[in-house]
Amino acid sequence: MRYIFSVILSLVLAVVVASPATARGGLPTHSQLAAALVQACAKEVNNGAIFSPCEMWASMVGLNGKVTVVVKGGGDPWRGSRVIAMQKANTAVLFSKNHGLALSTANLYSVVQDGGSLFGLQASNPVDTGAAYRGPAANYGTPRDPAVGRRVGGVNVFGGGLALYTRGGKFVGGLGVSGDSACADHVIVWRIRHYLHLDYLPAGVNKESYGGAIPPASGDDNIAYGAGGFSQHPYCGFGEKTVSDLPSVVSPKVSASK
Template structure:
């Protein structure tokens, strides 16, 4: 049971989505999506300040999806929210970062080392009883866990032209994570006015060509641009 201080802290955290709405959305998205390895997923929402405000999973129990993916999902949400702006500047997905952070033989890749700039707060991410993970009492709620992830699965959330937070999904391939996150955002109706934060799947993704590497069973990936 939450302490009075903990309960007050949770009540004060604004959120673009309730835990119940996020749980329903990730379950529906996981059922509808047929890409990747057919795994279950963690979904984490942060508000505009980057504070975790809802955590959910799609499986039957907390162990039905990779436990490690809970904090990865939180870091994806934090990354997408933190690098997205109100329209017309618009959203940036974690999938779009991939090509810019890879080491380049010729040097000069603009975001190389980005993942070291905002490290995950492991104390906040790993605290608490595992039985509360993915519930309204998840210990990450009310904490700014941070972290930077540079592959698919993190999207910014919008109300009209205004960025209001982010959602991160993890539990399968990076392409499937992006696909499920895209479905979640769409079902919640929190899409940006311009859908420029797609994943560009490329079999030749390099620091020069950009794009995101292809994944197993990725042909049905939602929110993608032309692939090769």
């Protein structure tokens, strides 16, 4: 019986996630993002996470900088992570390009450190606290989250934020998650983007394989562990080295002019 229930749940989630996107700006809806988050968290034994079960906030931001959706997953995720998830999605929007180079928040970690070539970037686009902390707080993470439709802003420079690209390589927005270690956040957001079919990456700065994901010749925006160098991120120490089943990004299916 438990097996049958598991199969039915997997089929339901697959249908919801694969449904056409109809939220603001053509991005996935609240229910679609929530389903993808559940699906990603089902892999928690191999996400390098601190918490079990998975407790996570997820958000998407359109190219106009406006939040399109905020989802609260799990029982009691860190309250501060709601705004961090929106920051991460916004950062991916700010520093990725249409039909061009994608930068994850993890890719930015090393270059914003003291002495790095982009030191200070993390303070360049501050959070609009009025937009971020509007009430009622009881609606946070629901389809009626008061941040939806507003420009929360912010820049975040550790794992958990990715740019979103359609099948044709068109840049449509950013996705951010927060609620665990930065390394687990990256793994979970990577899975979510794949489940939403928005990982058709034109190019990225990372050339290293991680977690089973092999970058194409044009690169991807996966996390790269190490010290120094562009796109490097430190280990978090919670099992991220054991992650082995991340999907590779997909090359855009049709060429498009800039």
